[in-house]
Amino acid sequence: MIGEDFPAVLIAAQQGDEVAFATLWHDGQPALLRYLRVLAPDMAEDIAAETWTYVVRGLARFRGDEQNWRAWLFTTARRRVIDQTRQLMRRPATSLEALPDPALADLPGVRGPDAADLALENLATRAAIGAIANLPPMQAEVIMLRVVAGLDTEAVAQLLGRSSGAIRVAAHRGLHRLASMLSEAGVTR
Amino acid sequence: MTDHGVSDGDMPTFLWPTWPEARALDALLSGNCRPEEASAELRPVAEVLVALQAPPDRQEVAGWGQALTAYREMADRPGMPGQPSIPGRPRSRRPRSIARPLGARLAAAAGAAAIAVLGAGAAAAYTGSLPAGLQKFAHAAIAAPGMRGSSAASAPGGTGGPRAPSVPDPAAYGLCNAEEHGTASQRAVAFRNLVHAAGGADKVAAYCALVPHPGSTNPPGRRVGQTASAADTKHGRKPTTPPGKPTKTPGNGNGNRRGNGPGEQS
Numbered sequence: 001m002i003g004e005d006f007p008a009v010l011i012a013a014q015q016g017d018e019v020a021f022a023t024l025w026h027d028g029q030p031a032l033l034r035y036l037r038v039l040a041p042d043m044a045e046d047i048a049a050e051t052w053t054y055v056v057r058g059l060a061r062f063r064g065d066e067q068n069w070r071a072w073l074f075t076t077a078r079r080r081v082i083d084q085t086r087q088l089m090r091r092p093a094t095s096l097e098a099l100p101d102p103a104l105a106d107l108p109g110v111r112g113p114d115a116a117d118l119a120l121e122n123l124a125t126r127a128a129i130g131a132i133a134n135l136p137p138m139q140a141e142v143i144m145l146r147v148v149a150g151l152d153t154e155a156v157a158q159l160l161g162r163s164s165g166a167i168r169v170a171a172h173r174g175l176h177r178l179a180s181m182l183s184e185a186g187v188t189r
Numbered sequence: 190m191t192d193h194g195v196s197d198g199d200m201p202t203f204l205w206p207t208w209p210e211a212r213a214l215d216a217l218l219s220g221n222c223r224p225e226e227a228s229a230e231l232r233p234v235a236e237v238l239v240a241l242q243a244p245p246d247r248q249e250v251a252g253w254g255q256a257l258t259a260y261r262e263m264a265d266r267p268g269m270p271g272q273p274s275i276p277g278r279p280r281s282r283r284p285r286s287i288a289r290p291l292g293a294r295l296a297a298a299a300g301a302a303a304i305a306v307l308g309a310g311a312a313a314a315y316t317g318s319l320p321a322g323l324q325k326f327a328h329a330a331i332a333a334p335g336m337r338g339s340s341a342a343s344a345p346g347g348t349g350g351p352r353a354p355s356v357p358d359p360a361a362y363g364l365c366n367a368e369e370h371g372t373a374s375q376r377a378v379a380f381r382n383l384v385h386a387a388g389g390a391d392k393v394a395a396y397c398a399l400v401p402h403p404g405s406t407n408p409p410g411r412r413v414g415q416t417a418s419a420a421d422t423k424h425g426r427k428p429t430t431p432p433g434k435p436t437k438t439p440g441n442g443n444g445n446r447r448g449n450g451p452g453e454q455s
Contacts, residue, residue, distance in 0.1 A: 025256050025257075026245075029250065030244075045251075056259045122244075124243060128241045129241065147220065150220075175217060182237070
């Protein structure tokens with residue numbers, strides 16, 4: 001989260017300030033990628049990049065505070081996931097392994113020449129994302145939106161088109177299930 | 190996405206957790222409960238939630254060049270629907286001129302931004318994801334300006350490995366600066382990364398004391414544009430050429446070298 005500087009950073013980014021845009025991106029991208037790795041693990045990077053393209057296009061017209069900004073960022077990402085999933089459904093007999101999407105294939109940098117340099121990763125975070133991804137989809141998504149996107153129950157309810165009661169139940173259920181998964185896996189110390 | 194989870198319909202069959210437990214779960218979800226404060230049953234869950242919010246790793250900031258390219262393309266587009274209110278405004282990509290009204294606080298944000306802007310190697314050094322040996326090398330490069338010159342000279346075209354050693358000291362300086370003078374959130378981000386870079390919370394001060402001042406010819410705001418043009422090259426994009434920005438050697442990141450060349454340290 002950017003905090004009290006958010007309004008100034010947003011305005012500067014809307015006016016073309018790359019430092020400000022870097023601040024927005026650096027703050028949002030890791031959370032966005034983690035969320036997408038739960039929703040669409042095979043396409044997370046591509047969809048994150050696509051999301052920023054959409055966000056950049058609408059950036060100058062965006063009005064709102066940091067919660068609104070986060071909600072917009074994640075709503076945009078979610079729509080891209082749904083679009084991509086629909087496209088994949090329409091394409092028959094495509095194995096899930098062979099996922100490179102033609103619409104994204106010509107985006108540069110998706111598999112850049114220095115991908116090898118970027119192989120090192122935060123294993124604890126990856127393991128955590130993997131654990132969440134094992135939950136039923138809605139529970140997993142609600143937990144990611146609450147914890148990683150930093151949205152409150154109301155914002156998540158609006159984003160998912162559910163009641164806040166359902167969001168709270170899904171989150172609690174997800175955490176319960178996570179607790180039993182972890183204790184079954186012997187992670188408990 | 191929402192079809193396989195909890196539907197509103199099966200809420201009545203769900204046993205609500207007891208009130209204190211529901212409060213504990215809500216505290217976890219809101220980030221108001223550290224693992225050491227969680228009950229024994231919930232501690233592993235709390236640890237997973239903390240890991241979900243860990244500082245970014247290298248892969249997670251690897252898309253910056255692409256995002257910046259998209260941002261620049263949008264800012265350069267004439268008649269961009271989002272910018273009707275400032276028709277006469279030059280769409281400069283020089284952050285300094287635009288950032289000026291925001292003053293020093295935004296300049297401090299460049300420290301945090303630098304993590305995203307830098308080459309992969311430098312970013313990794315700040316996120317602590319390098320193996321110990323490489324980490325030492327990165328720190329040596331940060332402390333030794335001579336490294337930058339030799340690296341810049343040996344990386345023509347800028348398409349090979351990470352260009353990290355040619356740029357890290359202003360970034361480290363920016364981080365230290367942000368940690369010292371930034372707002373609470375900037376300090377938090379900078380500190381987190383500095384802890385990794387320095388090898389411990391108690392070593393941050395000593396680490397920052399060793400980071401050289403980048404000098405007046407290398408203000409942090411300007412570096413973003415310069416480094417980012419190298420990022421364009423990295424991703425195989427032809428850099429766009431805005432009016433007023435000299436790009437005599439397309440895709441070579443030469444602006445970077447001119448401002449930061451061997452032996453020009455002031």
